[in-house]
Amino acid sequence: MEANYWQYYLSFEEDIDRLFRYIEPSEHNFSVYSVELTRLYLAICSEIDVLLKAYCTLLDADSNPSKINEYAEVIILSKRTLFSETVNLQRFGISMTPFAKWEQRSTPIWWKKHNGVKHNRDINFKDANLGNVLNSFAALYVLNLYYYHELNSIELRKQGFFETLEETAVSLKSRLDVLRIDSAWLGILGS
Template identity: 35%
Template sequence: MGIYTIILKGSLGYNGGQEDLKLIEFEQKYWNYYLTLENDFMETQRYVSIDENNYITFSVEYAKQYQTICSEIDVICKDYCKFLEPDIKAENIMGYASVLLNHKPDLITRIVKIKTVATVVLNPWCDWKTDNVSPFDRGSEENNSPVWWTYYNKVKHNRTGLDSDNKEFFKYANQINTLNSLAGLFILVMYYYKDIALSESQDNVTIPNPPSRLFELKDWEKQFILFNEILAMNIEKNSLIYND
């Protein structure tokens, strides 16, 4: 359960008009797609519960979702980097790191909580690093990708290959890597959405609507614009609190 502050149309702190268009477009093109990916993952819980004992469970379904999620991370990172640095062309995970980690250094410490499983917390970007001097030097120890991103590339390009322990890379298409990649995408989408809101002078809007059913960010203020007028009718007059 979470408490959300709602900014009703026409209420104090909501400007309305043309400035909403980028937020609406973002929700339509990115947030709704994220929610579809999230729903697909939540469907897997009918068969495999989110639990440490199931983290290494692998399947064709996880492989499909894992690759789809990471592909969307690639899309979001490119677009977000262009938003932050229009003159820089970021094309891969190292390029994304050189832009995003300089603008958003707290990405690597951001914690994702699972609403339905209190014992599981995720820090998907914790091992992402960039070398500010040589951001594209693959030999630099200061350049590092998240482990789940590394395994995504192995699953994508070499799934029948073996690691140093003779484990097939396909088996890394498991629950924990899929979950971490989805949490990583969630963080990026939330940051990007909030920055668009700030650019449109909507500094009190911090999450898309409807909110995630699976995740929430620790220490992230929960405010969104309520566009659904039918839902607005069900909220007590003048109330700005909504219990999820």
């Protein structure tokens, strides 16, 4: 049975949208932290870890990465450019490029902070804040787009067809449409 990563994303999307009733998604509030934000942060990052492993296996079946920088190497070597993708919280005018640090072969700050919260929550509780939760949520969105694009492309190539990333984005339906990728190709979709 296929793991449906998109369904996990959608459940987080509902949680994030509900959260916005209590915390305004504004850069002024990025340092706000709570038990609920900690729960979301740890769960979203756990899903990112699972999805990164699955994505790397699609890209290179012989790879066996287990750490964030090992995942980055597989993805960068396969010439995927997810590190340059910017995501928007459209209703609030906030943009995030969650994997930008990979371009310099560095770990994203939101991931470093996640490890601190996961291993030393008593000391790093404040790092489970809105800014880190939103960046990790944006990362999960980007990973889902790239994972499903690669998965669909494998099957379509066997039949002599090709699916663009735009078509993948359109095929993944969101009930709430909290995030949108901010690439030039998405602008084409709106035309």
